[in-house]
Amino acid sequence: MTAMTDPPAPTAMHRSSPLAQLPIEFIGSFPDPLVRLEPPLPEIAFLGRSNVGKSSLLNALVGRRNLARVSGSPGKTTLLNVFRMPSLYLIDLPGYGYARASHSDRAGFAKLIKGVLTRRTSLTGVVWLLDIRHSPSKEDVEYSHLLAERGIPLLVALTKADKLGRAARGERLRELAKALEVPEEQFEPTSSSTGLGIVELGESVLAATATEAR
Secondary structure, rough: OOOOOOOOOOOOOOOOOOHHOOOEEEEEEEOOOOOOOOOOOOEEHHHHHHHHOOHHHHHHOOOOOOOOOOOOOOOOOOEEEEEOOOEEEEOOOOEOOOOOOHHHHHHHHHHHHHHHHHOOEEEEEEEEEEEOOOOOOHHHHHHHHHHHHHOOOOEEEEEHHOOOOHHHHHHHHHHHHHHHHOOHHHHHEEOOOOOHHHHHHHHHHHHHHHHHHH
């Protein structure tokens, strides 16, 4: 376990996520979807395909360049990586859909992810990352059904939104919302490289955990 690190000094170039103003520590990596975290705090899980840019978005969200591992090779997160902030936990789930992983590894990742999403009663909400440029995969649709059945609060972060213009972003958002049967207001276009949507995403995460804490 590492000591809780202080927040970095804010830059004058643009607003940062409110999560970037908070200290954070890495709690550990766990193979058990029902691992007990102490003290009990609201928990937000981050879900997405293995190449969706989850590590980059997490780093941008908390204002730390190397908090979550970034790699040119997808499939590096194979356990639950848990980070603690003063009032919440961030749970980085393994990426799904990594074609180069073995069948048994993919099955193990899916079992761990679905265990968290369906059986973890302490889970407060889910941030689901989707690449705005791509249509939903079969696995994306399966997870949309699973999330709907669980009924847990959901925010969809559309990654790599800087690759599209404003009009195209709006059109893709509407298409994805319709395909996945998720309300449009639950989508947030984001970019870890330009900062698009990062402030808003951080505000939504804090709002979700504040509601849970009351």
